[in-house]
Amino acid sequence: MLKVYLSGEIHTDWRERIVAGAKGLEVAFSSPVTDHDASDDCGVAILGAEDRKVWHDRKGAQINAIRTRKGIEDADVVVVRFGEKYKQWNAAFDAGYAAALGKSLIVLHGPDHAHALKEVDAAALAVAETPEQIVDVLRYVQTGALPAAADA
Template sequence: MHLSVYLSGEIHTDWRDEIAQGAADLPVSFTAPVTDHAASDDCGVAILGAESDKFWHDRKGAGLNAIRTRKGIEEADIVVVRFGEKYKQWNAAFDAGYAAALGKSLIIMHGSDHAHALKEVDAAANAVCETPQQVVDMLRYVIAGTLPG
């Protein structure tokens, strides 16, 4: 069994690398949004031209990023959405809702301090965890049926 996994959510820590390294021996391929914050913010104006109004600057970038995000989520077998500690990731919540609407297997990852704020998002998920290692353990279980240890 080969799985395609889309890794959505916060871009300020190396959680994606931790999952990829932990799952290196599994038949899994990973996709993700652009995680270079400046490139993600400025892709629209870099490609389509400058905007004096920040709204249109952001709108151009959001539209281009949405092409990649939609394709990644639509083609994934499993979508992992990480909510970080520092910023409110409205885009991550949107990605989780989109994945749930498409009937994708959904893993939500966040710290316990976000449990109340994300209770509806968590309710839509197949699993909720706190660490990248737990994601790796879930992938290993789904693929091979083996438990950690």
């Protein structure tokens, strides 16, 4: 069973596309909490309210870090998605953490981010532009099969 951690942007369906495309492969997926409000508010919901937003955010970030660290450390492959709309500083941090642990890193982003992410891309073993390319990488890693279009 290949363990894959799906990190990064939470505003599009890229995770669902990868999971659906990987049906039939021996892959177990994990990810951070993708409910934005739950992720932001978990610290105060669990440990109590804060008067200042900075401490509210810090509590949430620290609790989320427990899940993120465990997911990355347990993964065989870490996929990090950088979306178009927002700056994902946490995604860059996750990519760096995965690289520092020697994890197989796959980065997913559009061509507009290629220059800004050149150092992150250089640490990755693959850089993809679509979730379907991620599925093709996972299929190739597990089975050695190339995508159908590559056979033509």
